[in-house]
Amino acid sequence: MLKFEIIETDGNARTGILKGTHGLTETPCFMPVATAGAVKGVRWEEIKESGYSLVLSNIYHLYLRPGIELIEKMGGLHRFINWNGLILTDSGGFQVFSLGDLMKLTEEGVYFRSHIDGSKHFFSPELVVEFEEKIGVDIGMVLDECTPYPATKEYALHSLERTYRWAKRSVEARSTDKTAIFGIVQGGVYDDLRLKSAKLTAELPFEGIAIGGLSVGEPKEDMYRITSLIAPKLPFEKPRYLMGVGKPEDIVVAVEHGVDMFDCVMPTRNARNGTLFTWNGKLNIKSAKYKEDEKPIDETCDCYTCKNFSRAYLRHLFAAKEINALILNSIHNLHFYSKLMEKIRKAIKEKRFKEFKQEFFSKYKVDEE
Numbered sequence: 474m475l476k477f478e479i480i481e482t483d484g485n486a487r488t489g490i491l492k493g494t495h496g497l498t499e500t501p502c503f504m505p506v507a508t509a510g511a512v513k514g515v516r517w518e519e520i521k522e523s524g525y526s527l528v529l530s531n532i533y534h535l536y537l538r539p540g541i542e543l544i545e546k547m548g549g550l551h552r553f554i555n556w557n558g559l560i561l562t563d564s565g566g567f568q569v570f571s572l573g574d575l576m577k578l579t580e581e582g583v584y585f586r587s588h589i590d591g592s593k594h595f596f597s598p599e600l601v602v603e604f605e606e607k608i609g610v611d612i613g614m615v616l617d618e619c620t621p622y623p624a625t626k627e628y629a630l631h632s633l634e635r636t637y638r639w640a641k642r643s644v645e646a647r648s649t650d651k652t653a654i655f656g657i658v659q660g661g662v663y664d665d666l667r668l669k670s671a672k673l674t675a676e677l678p679f680e681g682i683a684i685g686g687l688s689v690g691e692p693k694e695d696m697y698r699i700t701s702l703i704a705p706k707l708p709f710e711k712p713r714y715l716m717g718v719g720k721p722e723d724i725v726v727a728v729e730h731g732v733d734m735f736d737c738v739m740p741t742r743n744a745r746n747g748t749l750f751t752w753n754g755k756l757n758i759k760s761a762k763y764k765e766d767e768k769p770i771d772e773t774c775d776c777y778t779c780k781n782f783s784r785a786y787l788r789h790l791f792a793a794k795e796i797n798a799l800i801l802n803s804i805h806n807l808h809f810y811s812k813l814m815e816k817i818r819k820a821i822k823e824k825r826f827k828e829f830k831q832e833f834f835s836k837y838k839v840d841e842e
């Protein structure tokens with residue numbers, strides 16, 4: 474049973490506690506991405522040490538490999554991956570729609586070919602809920618159509634209407650409240666369609682609501698405009714999740730509009746290509762300027778990587794294509810995101826989020842799009 478309690482508000486920003494069968498997480502929170510059941514290159518101990526207690530996995534990937542039945546046989550997802558915190562699974566509503574012509578969309582559901590071996594599969598809203606309940610996740614996302622960008626207004630309307638019909642079927646398919654289910658707002662980049670989708674989704678008995686269909690290649694101003702329009706209009710007492718977001722600066726802006734939950738591959742994916750986060754902006758460890766730089770990535774960071782290694786050494790490891798480069802970079806970037814969320818929660822509790830936002834942007838150099 475998932476419970477959400479709001480502790481403090483500061484304008485539209487709010488901080489709260491999300492409590493489920495497998496523990497609790499303070500919000501606003503960032504969810505490390507463990508797509509196939511592991512956060513790439515980082516052990517659960519480090520994830521916990523950094524203060525995370527909710528991670529994101531993906532039903533589409535787990536279904537294709539190792540399979541829902543196997544995970545069920547192994548005692549459910551928490552036991553199988555040996556993570557005793559909270560788990561949210563995305564439904565694959567984003568992945569299957571990124572498969573292009575390997576996917577066929579019908580009112581019943583979506584037929585798709587596995588990106589692993591080309592085998593044929595079918596997902597329906599009911600099947601996805603069944604899978605999420607079977608493996609015992611704490612929060613399951615509904616099967617939706619992540620409307621692509623760009624899309625005509627006509628397509629975006631049909632797409633949000635189908636997502637709504639699927640959302641109703643997902644609610645009907647539930648057999649337990651042990652797995653909370655979140656609805657997903659679509660509507661492309663069209664404000665009136667976004668409002669329509671938000672209203673329809675909010676009327677259904679979901680434990681939380683996500684804003685989907687963003688961070689899919691649309692201009693940054695569209696993402697900001699839609700988030701600022703929709704987030705404050707979603708039910709105040711339910712958690713609001715902005716899917717796939719995002720960069721540190723995007724998270725700060727979205728929190729101001731009332732978003733509570735975030736996920737993005739950025740901290741781990743950027744780590745693997747040498748892009749590291751600091752409070753002054755991003756740095757690329759490959760740059761020759763770090764060749765003899767004895768400073769840690771960020772002098773204020775207390776992560777294992779910053780406490781033990783210099784930029785010079787991390788640059789060397791990356792150049793030598795050492796596995797430890799990916800691991801140490803990932804540990805730092807995930808720790809940075811966790812500290813960002815900690816600072817955000819503290820600022821809201823102390824009702825000084827506006828000052829925090831100004832302070833953040835005065836130091837953090839945002840890279841040009």
Ligand SMILES: CO[C@@H]1O[C@H](CNc2nc3cc4c(=O)[nH]c(N)nc4cc3[nH]2)[C@H]2OC(C)(C)O[C@@H]12
Nearest residue numbers: 563564566567619685686687688689716717738
């Ligand atoms: C900035 O990171 C890249 O951008 C993608 C994240 N952006 C994103 N928007 C999303 C929308 C939805 C949605 O509407 N519905 C469902 N069910 N899930 C979703 C998941 C989503 N994630 C990452 O995806 C790739 C891997 C392409 O690069 C990352």
Ligand SMILES: [Zn+2]
Nearest residue numbers: 774776779805
């Ligand atoms: Zn660090």
